[in-house]
Amino acid sequence: MRDQQHNGVSADLLAWYDTHAREMPWRVGPAARADGIRPDPYRVWLSEVMLQQTTVAAVRDYFHRFTARWPTVQALAAAPDEAVMGEWAGLGYYARARNLLKCARVVVQEHAGRFPDTYDGLIALPGIGPYTAAAIAAIAFDRAETVLDGNVERVMARLYDIHEPLPGVKPELKARAADLTPIERPGDHAQAVMDLGATICTPKSPACGICPLRDPCLARARGTAPDLPRKASKKEKPVRLGHVYLAQRSDGGWLMQRRPDRGLLGGMLGWPGSDWSEAPDPAPPFKAEWRELAGEVRHTFTHFHLILRIHCAELPKGPPPEGLHIVDKHAFRPSDLPTVMRKAYDLWRGQ
The missing domain is CATH 3.90.79.10 (Nucleoside Triphosphate Pyrophosphohydrolase)
Structure with a gap:
C-alpha cells in the first residue's frame, strides 16, 4: 500500500469507529473525545493491566469494583497489599497485582500522582511493558504509538495476507500497524483496530461483508482470512x-x-x-x-x-x-x- 492508501485505510477505520465504538467503563468514546473530554490515565492504565491475558467481559466487574474502592492512583497506592490481592483474586497472574501496587506507589511518590505522558516515561514504571506503554501513551495521551495486541495482529495478518506464523512474525505485523497509525487521533485509531478485531475480524467466521477494510484486505480477496494469523504449534503443558x-x-x-x-x-x-x-x-x-x-x-x-x-x-x-x-x-x-x-x-x- 502507498501512503495515500495508508491514509485511506486509517480514515475508513476511524469513520467506522465513530459509529461502532464499543462502550467500556474505562473508555472515553469518540463523540466525547471530539467534545474535548480526555481519558483518565489511571483508568486507562488499570484497564490495560487487567486486560492482559483475559477478556473485556471478564474484566468489567473487576474494574468497577477497583475503581469504586480506589477511584484514584493515590487511593490505590495507599491500599493494603492484602486488600488489593483479594480484589484481584480470579484474574490470575498475581505478579501483575503486585506490580500494580508498585507502579501506583512510584507514580505517587516520584511523579506527584501523574502518569508520564510518553512511551519512554511509561515503560520505566514497574509492570509496564512495551504493549501497555504504547496503549497508555496512545489512548490516554494521544501519542502516535503502535499498539499491538492479539486483535491487531489478526487484523494486520489478514489485511496484508501474511502467512508466517506467530510469534516470529510479530515484528512484521507491528511494522504494518505502525505504517497505518495516523498522527491525528492515534488513540482512537488504536482502539478502532482493537474493536475491529474483537467484533468484525474475529478469529472464527470473520464478518468480511460488513468490514470497513474489506476492499483493501488481501486475505479477503484471496480467501485466506479464516486461516490467519497462523500460529506455531504449542507444546503440551506438563x-x-x-x-x-x-x-x-x-x-x-x-x-x-x-x-x-x-x-x-x-x-x-x-x-x-x-x-x-x-x-x-x-x-x-x-x-x-x-x-x-x-x-x-x-x-x-x-x-x-x-x-x-x-x-x-x-x-x-x-x-x-x-x-x-x-x-x-x-x-x-x-x-x-x-x-x-x-x-x-x-x-x-x-x-
Missing part, C-alpha cells in the same frame, strides 16, 4: 503434583504461610505445602494428626497443569511453627486467597 496442608486451631484461627516475593503467587498468603513437581515431597510442614481429603484440586497456570492433594488437621491453641503465622478466624477471608488456594479451602469446606 503436569505437576503437590500437597497442601490446612490446619485450623481450636479457636478458629488458620495456620498460613506467605510465599516468597518472587515466583508463582509471589508475596501472597496461602497454605503451607510441598514443592510442585513430578514427584513432590509429601512430608507435612509440622507434626499433627493429618487427614487426607477425598478428591483433589486441579488448576492450570500459564506453563503447566497442577494437581494438589489436600491434607487437614485440627490443632490446639499455641504459637505457630516457625515460618508460619496465625490468621484469626475473624480476619480470614477466603476471597483474599489466590484461586488455587481457595480451591483447596473449598474442597475442605465441602467435606
Whole structure:
C-alpha cells in the first residue's frame, strides 16, 4: 500500500469507529473525545493491566469494583497489599497485582500522582511493558504509538495476507500497524483496530461483508482470512503434583504461610505445602494428626497443569511453627486467597 492508501485505510477505520465504538467503563468514546473530554490515565492504565491475558467481559466487574474502592492512583497506592490481592483474586497472574501496587506507589511518590505522558516515561514504571506503554501513551495521551495486541495482529495478518506464523512474525505485523497509525487521533485509531478485531475480524467466521477494510484486505480477496494469523504449534503443558496442608486451631484461627516475593503467587498468603513437581515431597510442614481429603484440586497456570492433594488437621491453641503465622478466624477471608488456594479451602469446606 502507498501512503495515500495508508491514509485511506486509517480514515475508513476511524469513520467506522465513530459509529461502532464499543462502550467500556474505562473508555472515553469518540463523540466525547471530539467534545474535548480526555481519558483518565489511571483508568486507562488499570484497564490495560487487567486486560492482559483475559477478556473485556471478564474484566468489567473487576474494574468497577477497583475503581469504586480506589477511584484514584493515590487511593490505590495507599491500599493494603492484602486488600488489593483479594480484589484481584480470579484474574490470575498475581505478579501483575503486585506490580500494580508498585507502579501506583512510584507514580505517587516520584511523579506527584501523574502518569508520564510518553512511551519512554511509561515503560520505566514497574509492570509496564512495551504493549501497555504504547496503549497508555496512545489512548490516554494521544501519542502516535503502535499498539499491538492479539486483535491487531489478526487484523494486520489478514489485511496484508501474511502467512508466517506467530510469534516470529510479530515484528512484521507491528511494522504494518505502525505504517497505518495516523498522527491525528492515534488513540482512537488504536482502539478502532482493537474493536475491529474483537467484533468484525474475529478469529472464527470473520464478518468480511460488513468490514470497513474489506476492499483493501488481501486475505479477503484471496480467501485466506479464516486461516490467519497462523500460529506455531504449542507444546503440551506438563503436569505437576503437590500437597497442601490446612490446619485450623481450636479457636478458629488458620495456620498460613506467605510465599516468597518472587515466583508463582509471589508475596501472597496461602497454605503451607510441598514443592510442585513430578514427584513432590509429601512430608507435612509440622507434626499433627493429618487427614487426607477425598478428591483433589486441579488448576492450570500459564506453563503447566497442577494437581494438589489436600491434607487437614485440627490443632490446639499455641504459637505457630516457625515460618508460619496465625490468621484469626475473624480476619480470614477466603476471597483474599489466590484461586488455587481457595480451591483447596473449598474442597475442605465441602467435606
